[in-house]
Amino acid sequence: MIDIRLEEMTRRFGRTVALDDISLDFPAGSFTSLLGPSGCGKTTLLRLVAGFEPPDGGRVMFDGETIADPSSQVPPERRGVGVVFQSYALWPHMDVEGNVAYALTARGVARSERGRRVRDVLATVGLDGYGTRRIEELSGGQRQRVALARCLIAESKIILFDEPLANLDMHLRAAMVEVFRGIHRRTGATMIYVTHDQAEALALSDRIAVMDGGRILQIAPPTEIYGSPVHEKVAGFVGRSTILEGELVGTSGGLAMLEVAGHRFAARTTDTARRGRACVLLRPEGLKLAAEGMQARVISSIYRGPVHEVRLQISGSDHSVVLDCVDAPPVGCMMHVAVTDAWVVPAP
Template sequence: MTEIRIQNLTKRFGDVTALNDISIDFPSGSFTSLLGASGCGKTTLLRLIAGFEVPDGGQLSFGDEFIADAKSQKKPEERGVGVVFQSYALWPHMDVAANVAYPLKTRKVGKDEITSRVAAVLDSVGLDGYAKRGIEELSGGQRQRVALARCLVADAKIILFDEPLANLDMHLRASMVEAFRDIHSRTRATIVYVTHDQSEALALSDRIAVMSSGNILQIASPLEVYHSPSDRKVAGFIGRGTVVSGAVVRRNGSSMVVDIGGTQVTARGHVVGTDSVHVLLRPEAIALADQGLDAVVRESTYRGPVHETWLELANGERLTIDSPHLLPLGSKVHVAVSDAWIIP
């Protein structure tokens, strides 16, 4: 297992700063997702780790081993890093076994050892019996498994994923999420996973780094990022929910009583120096009740198990609730709050 250490890393493309003096460690055996909208810098960070880009400032190391700074860099092939691309990057003129064996052949590994290691790794990714298949004969999910097997056969201690499921349909993506989790639990490789899909990040990772404009806004466990976002940007990007304004009525150590539209709600978190706060309300933490926040039904979208409903509060702000039944537009309702988070 290998730790990745990044100190004050900066990368520019002309006048655009893709990464802005960021520092982050990826502990050995961790699974970290880099999450953010297009252009936030997550793929640039991945390419710097892989060696496909050169930093303009800062330093990158694997454990105590120097890897790169602005003056000198180890070549990609010297880093022992496996990369799984969105495009799979497989050779169509080779069969499955040849694609997987390629890293071993470049290292002059013996033929018998190559055969046994390829067979073992294909079995580990659920492709036993596919060794002689052509790449064009495979589904998207199977091709992604071949790309993963190619990393595993080389015993890569660091595996980088660049939006690997973006080209797959919903059902294939679900099966590949399970495959990635299984591979990580068995190999304990240090994994860095780039995605803009928050559901993938929440399901796969033990840590999520939320990025925006070349900066890291928050790095924490999926549970903490979801339930206790560090600012409004993270709150707006992770999960569904609404940020509403409130006024502090009473402080209770690590929680506060906040007035939202004339109704008092207990909220997690603590701020000092102001009584005006912003509170995050998740749909699963609010429900229709006999008393609570006064609201009017404004819009509704059927999502299958629930009707995603937009309510307007007395102060004109809106929040989202999941209702098992269709609520008449314009009807007045009351909403009880079981959990709320005061955004720092």
Template sequence: MTTIRAERLSRSYGEIVAVDGVTLDFPAGSFTALLGPSGCGKTTLLRLIAGFEAPAEGQILFDDRLIADPLRQIPPESRGVGIVFQSYALWPHMDVAENVAYPLKTRRTAKVEIERKVADVLEIVGLAGFQARRIDELSGGQRQRVALARCLVADAKVILFDEPLANLDMHLRAAMVDVFRDIHRRTGATIVYVTHDQAEALALADRVAVLSRGRLLQVAPPRDVYRAPADATVAGFVGRGAIISGSVVAATGDMSTVEAAGHRFFARGGGKPGPARILLRPEALRLAADGFAARVLDSVYRGPVHEVRLALATGEEVVLDSIDAPAAGAVVHIACSDAWVIPTD
């Protein structure tokens, strides 16, 4: 296992600052998701770790070994890193076994050892017996598994994933999430996983690093990023929910009494009394006999529940999940079981 440390990393392309002074640790054996919208800098950060880009400022260390800074750059092939790309990067003229074996052949590993290792990793990714299959005979999910097997066969201590599930349909993505979790348990490798899909990040990683415009906004366990976002940008990007205006009336420890839309309730977080922005998640709201007064705007059936969109007296909108679908235009009341006061600078 390898510890990665990025210190004050910056990288620009002309006038565009892709990574802006990012400092981030990746503990040995951790699974960290780099999450954010397109253009936030997550792929550039991954490429800096891989060695495909050089930092303009800052440095990267693997354990205590300097890997890159503006003056020195260890080449990618010397970093002991395995990479799984969105495009799979498989050779169509080779069969499955030949694709997987390629890293071992470049090391001049003995043929018997290659055959054993290839069989082992194909078993791990669920492709036992597929050695002789052509790449064009495989489904998208199977091709992704071959790319993963090729990465694993080299015994990499660091594995980097660049949007690996972006080209798969919903059902294959769900299946591959289970594969990646199992690979992490089996190998104990330090994994860095780039995605714009928050559901993937929350399901897979033990740490989520949220980026925006090249800056690191928050790094925390998935539950904390979801329930206690560091700012409004993180709150708006991760999960469903609404940010409404209100005020902190009183605060005691980690809990506050807040007021919004003419209703008082409790919320986590807070600080000194005054204006506040409050995050309300759909699962923490329910139709009730009292609470917020709101007018139903519309509802969409999402399978087990209706996603109901409502307007508060302030004109701000919130969303809740309900088994029943109240009629559009109806005035209802909403009870809140959990809320978060978004920290201010």
């Protein structure tokens, strides 16, 4: 396990600042997802850790040792880092065993030892008996497992994932999430996972760093990122959300009283919240149809399988909210929406 630290990391491409003075720790054995929209800097950060990009400012450290700064850097092949790419990066002229064993072959490991270790690592990723298969004979999920096996056989203490599931269908992505979680439990490697898919980030990692414009907006466990975002952009990007503007009229014991469209309800808040205008985050699971609450009109309903996603326009407001119902009310009817959970997004 390797502890990774980035200090005041900056990377520019011409006039574009891809990373803007980022300082970030990846504790040994942690699994951190870098989450954000395209162009936010997450892949650039990953490439700096891997050694594929040099920093323009700051430094990268492994276990307290500087491995990259603007004047010098340790080359990628000497960092002990494994990378699993979106494109798999497998050699089509080799079979599965040849791809997985390549690092051992380059080191001069004996054939018998190579064979044993390849069989062991293929069993670990669920490809026992696939050693003689050609790459073109494999599904996308199987190719991704081969790419992961190649990292594991090299005994990488750091494994980086660059949108590894983007090319897979929904069912394969779900299966690979379980594979990645299992590998992390068994190896204890420090893992950094780049994705724009919030569901993957929430399911996989013990920490999520949400990025925007080359900066870190928030880094925290998934439950905090989802339930208690510290920035309005995080609240809007992660999960299904409605952000309303209301009046904070009082606080007590970690709860605030909000007034929105003439209706009052309690919301979780920080100790620093102050009276006045405030933004409040509402999730579908924190809302329900009730006899009392905010009056609203049903404006749409989308069937999502087990539930209907219902959108309602709040009376006397330009805002709408979304909640899930087993039985969808008719479009156009008036209802009352009760708030069972909400979060006051901290002011910038």
